[in-house]
Amino acid sequence: xxxxxxxxxxxxxxAGLMVLIGALAVxxxxxxxxxxxxxxGPGYFPVALGTLLILVGAGIAxxxxxxxxxxxxxxxxxxxxxxxxxxxxxxxxxxxxxxGRYGGFLPATFVATFTAALADRENSARDAxxxxxAMSGVLIAVxxxxxxxxxxxxxxxxx
Amino acid sequence: xxxFAQSLSNLWYGFEIALxxxxxxxxxxxxxxxxxxxxxxGLGALTAISMLLPLTYTMHPVPAILMLAGIFYGSxxxxxxxxxxxxxPSHPPHAVTCLDGYxxxxxxxxxxxxxxxxxxxxFAASVGITVMLFASPLLVSVAFKFGPPDLFAVMALGLVAGxxxxxxxxxxxxxxxxxxxxxxxxxxxxxxxxxxxTFGLPELADRVELxxxxxxxxxxADFLTNVNRMHAVTSNTNMDFRVRDxxxxxxxxxLAFWPMVRGxxxxxxxxxxxxxxxxxxxxxxxxxxxxxxxxxERFGRGALEGVASPxxxxxxxxxxxxxxxxxxxxxxxxxxxxxLGALLIQGIQPGPQIMTEHADIFWGLVAxxxxxxxxxxxxxxxxxxxxxxxxxxxxxxxxxxxxxxIAIGVYSTNNQLFDVGEVLFFGVAGAVLLALDFPVAPILxxxxxxxxxxxxxxxxxLLSQGDMTVFFQRPIxxxxxxxxxLLLAGQLFFGLRRALQARxxxxxxxxxGSTDLNPAxxx
Numbered sequence: 001x002x003x004x005x006x007x008x009x010x011x012x013x014x015a016g017l018m019v020l021i022g023a024l025a026v027x028x029x030x031x032x033x034x035x036x037x038x039x040x041g042p043g044y045f046p047v048a049l050g051t052l053l054i055l056v057g058a059g060i061a062x063x064x065x066x067x068x069x070x071x072x073x074x075x076x077x078x079x080x081x082x083x084x085x086x087x088x089x090x091x092x093x094x095x096x097x098x099x100g101r102y103g104g105f106l107p108a109t110f111v112a113t114f115t116a117a118l119a120d121r122e123n124s125a126r127d128a129x130x131x132x133x134a135m136s137g138v139l140i141a142v143x144x145x146x147x148x149x150x151x152x153x154x155x156x157x158x159x
Numbered sequence: 160x161x162x163f164a165q166s167l168s169n170l171w172y173g174f175e176i177a178l179x180x181x182x183x184x185x186x187x188x189x190x191x192x193x194x195x196x197x198x199x200x201g202l203g204a205l206t207a208i209s210m211l212l213p214l215t216y217t218m219h220p221v222p223a224i225l226m227l228a229g230i231f232y233g234s235x236x237x238x239x240x241x242x243x244x245x246x247x248p249s250h251p252p253h254a255v256t257c258l259d260g261y262x263x264x265x266x267x268x269x270x271x272x273x274x275x276x277x278x279x280x281x282f283a284a285s286v287g288i289t290v291m292l293f294a295s296p297l298l299v300s301v302a303f304k305f306g307p308p309d310l311f312a313v314m315a316l317g318l319v320a321g322x323x324x325x326x327x328x329x330x331x332x333x334x335x336x337x338x339x340x341x342x343x344x345x346x347x348x349x350x351x352x353x354x355x356x357t358f359g360l361p362e363l364a365d366r367v368e369l370x371x372x373x374x375x376x377x378x379x380a381d382f383l384t385n386v387n388r389m390h391a392v393t394s395n396t397n398m399d400f401r402v403r404d405x406x407x408x409x410x411x412x413x414l415a416f417w418p419m420v421r422g423x424x425x426x427x428x429x430x431x432x433x434x435x436x437x438x439x440x441x442x443x444x445x446x447x448x449x450x451x452x453x454x455x456e457r458f459g460r461g462a463l464e465g466v467a468s469p470x471x472x473x474x475x476x477x478x479x480x481x482x483x484x485x486x487x488x489x490x491x492x493x494x495x496x497x498x499l500g501a502l503l504i505q506g507i508q509p510g511p512q513i514m515t516e517h518a519d520i521f522w523g524l525v526a527x528x529x530x531x532x533x534x535x536x537x538x539x540x541x542x543x544x545x546x547x548x549x550x551x552x553x554x555x556x557x558x559x560x561x562x563x564x565i566a567i568g569v570y571s572t573n574n575q576l577f578d579v580g581e582v583l584f585f586g587v588a589g590a591v592l593l594a595l596d597f598p599v600a601p602i603l604x605x606x607x608x609x610x611x612x613x614x615x616x617x618x619x620x621l622l623s624q625g626d627m628t629v630f631f632q633r634p635i636x637x638x639x640x641x642x643x644x645l646l647l648a649g650q651l652f653f654g655l656r657r658a659l660q661a662r663x664x665x666x667x668x669x670x671x672g673s674t675d676l677n678p679a680x681x682x
Binding site for chain 1: 556560
């Protein structure tokens with residue numbers, strides 16, 4: 001019976017993640033007072049949710065084991081992880097936060113849009129710069145001037 | 160017939176509110192933006208509403224809600240255009256419209272498909288609004304009798320339905336609902352003032368930001384999943400048709416009429432059921448249409464009925480969805496959860512008292528639906544050429560711009576860069592969950608319903624002194640609690656049976672494949 005397949009079904013990871021989150025919720029939640037059913041403390045609901053999440057996670061693993069369907073195997077979906085795309089999009093938001101605090105919103109907008117645009121392989125640096133310039137214009141015209149939102153266009157050091 | 164007369168006078172009052180120039184203007188802005196965003200590939204109603212939500216904080220509640228609702232149904236009109244002309248569903252419910260809409264467009268009948276879609280949408284929306292007009296006061300009169308156990312049971316049914324009726328594994332849906340409920344507990348506990356799951360971050364004391372969560376799991380997570388995977392659509396569809404081509408012929412109307420009516424009814428039925436998403440509704444109406452058709456083989460090859468029925472279903476459901484959201488404070492799907500969140504931010508508690516305390520909002524909204532749908536009908540016919548051009552905006556330019564709008568929009572909710580960090584966190588978390596094949600929509604539903612669910616659960620058990628049977632002692636809560644349990648048990652049963660069948664199939668395959676054919680083993 002060579003039913004044990006070498007690749008781990010994707011659902012086992014999902015189940016593991018759910019059990020992990022549930023366990024964390026139980027662990028942290030039990031730090032607050034739990035109370036009784038008739039007089040619940042702040043910890044009761046989180047601990048109950050965490051416990052249910054662990055059970056459901058186990059259920060997902062059980063279902064995956066029952067099925068061991070080839071369709072749920074890892075490979076077709078995760079094989080080509082899009083590192084460049086993920087890196088650039090996450091980097092774009094990080095840049096917005098860091099530059100927004102230490103450089104002002106104009107550089108933050110430019111760098112964030114530029115970085116995000118580079119996530120797509122078909123965008124050249126020139127396209128990205130043009131798009132970033134356009135968005136900087138939108139920032140000034142719409143958000144700073146028309147909507148009068150409160151943020152500094154430029155800032156030096158921590159603001 | 161006093162109920163009837165009352166509803167009509169309420170509607171009249173609603174029109175007076177909605178037709179005030181200021182309100183009419185924002186309603187128009189909403190449907191226009193919604194329509195544009197619905198057309199743009201890769202952006203759906205959820206992203207659109209959450210991006211514009213911060214802008215409404217400073218507005219008066221009435222125009223704010225009219226605009227947000229306008230974005231919602233405007234984007235549904237827009238979504239149909241991309242689905243029919245480019246085979247590109249920007250919003251999951253339209254996926255089924257592609258099946259027959261796109262073949263029609265390729266056969267040069269795209270104009271007729273769009274025309275029928277718009278008529279069906281308008282018809283369905285009108286029926287939905289009428290239902291809302293008469294059903295809401297009835298529901299409200301019942302809702303006043305709701306106690307904590309009843310509210311908990313109704314919300315539980317909404318959560319269970321939302322978790323198990325979406326596509327994919329019901330267990331995963333339940334897991335995501337629980338995760339959403341957990342995210343909802345982050346912040347200060349209202350009963351004790353204890354800070355829960357804040358990890359020492361003072362910004363989290365005031366809960367996770369609704370907009371950040373929504374834009375994270377629906378916006379950023381989507382971009383992370385689709386980047387470099389969405390490719391420019393090179394369509395050989397004939398797209399330069401004139402407005403005249405959109406007028407359906409008499410034969411077309413005859414063909415589409417009954418599917419439109421049936422679709423509308425399916426939508427009304429499922430709109431009233433909390434937690435059933437619009438995607439399920441459109442797929443059901445499509446399946447129904449194929450079943451009743453005398454020529455089912457035409458479906459998938461450009462059958463007009465396959466376009467008219469699902470589009471009607473999604474529009475009537477959209478309108479009917481507002482009933483439980485407004486009158487009970489229980490949203491049926493993530494978009495409604497977002498609208499509910501917007502109401503709460505405005506300081507308006509949806510619930511049975513909304514019709515008396517905020518009559519202007521409620522009836523103004525109902526009337527604005529009609530105005531908005533007329534506007535959309537007028538708007539879409541002459542602008543179709545522009546929409547077709549917008550469909551060609553490449554995704555590679557669209558998503559970086561959207562990321563900027565998301566960042567600045569989220570910042571503006573509290574003028575805090577911390578919230579942008581929340582978007583990043585939920586974006587990555589959402590993308591990981593999507594990659595693991597989890598549905599993300601139940602997260603938002605759980606998050607929004609989390610606090611009221613906990614509140615009513617605690618209160619109900621405080622009153623009953625810890626007796627769990629309290630949920631089954633009253634007629635309303637008993638019915639809903641039983642329904643939730645039945646739904647859960649049924650889904651588990653069918654899920655288990657499916658899994659077992661799959662196992663049997665693979666076992667059978669491996670038996671065939673292996674050399675020892677031993678029939679004695681197994682069941």
